[in-house]
Amino acid sequence: MPKKDGKKKDKNEIVILGKTTSFTGILKFNTTLRIQGVFRGTIEAQGDLIIDKDAIVDADRITVNSLTVFGSIFGNVHAANKVDMMYGAKVHGDVSAARLRIADGVLFEGKCKMTNIEKDVDIFHRPTEEIKADLQRTNVRM
Numbered sequence: 001m002p003k004k005d006g007k008k009k010d011k012n013e014i015v016i017l018g019k020t021t022s023f024t025g026i027l028k029f030n031t032t033l034r035i036q037g038v039f040r041g042t043i044e045a046q047g048d049l050i051i052d053k054d055a056i057v058d059a060d061r062i063t064v065n066s067l068t069v070f071g072s073i074f075g076n077v078h079a080a081n082k083v084d085m086m087y088g089a090k091v092h093g094d095v096s097a098a099r100l101r102i103a104d105g106v107l108f109e110g111k112c113k114m115t116n117i118e119k120d121v122d123i124f125h126r127p128t129e130e131i132k133a134d135l136q137r138t139n140v141r142m
Helices: 128-141
Strands: 014-017 022-027 032-035 038-044 048-051 056-069 072-085 090-092 095-102 107-109 112-114
Parallel strands (some): 014 032, 022 038, 038 056, 048 056, 072 090, 090 107, 095 112
16 A cells, blocks of 8 residues: 655645735646635646636736636636636636636636647538539439
């Protein structure tokens, strides 16, 4: 049985910046961070970020694995995995992510760019020539 030394970090560990916390600077983290207060600066992280309902994040850049927003964000966001904007969230800035979910009741002002999309796969586009050829074959048979 492996020995537990207490120094190993739990992947489900959540670090919380509480409601009365106001922090300015650069945040870097590998686990999950929950902001309940106010943050200003830059976020460069490998972990996940949760912005609580009354929290305010004013960042020039937010880079995370995934982001869940209940509160307010001012700044551009890049998430390697996903961004979830939950009811009541306010996001002012451009967002790039592999997956994006925007709930009803969200204020989103910015541009969205989907990342990690296969360039060779386009399920919504067929060349016009193929469509015309299919239509002609259909009309000839009638």
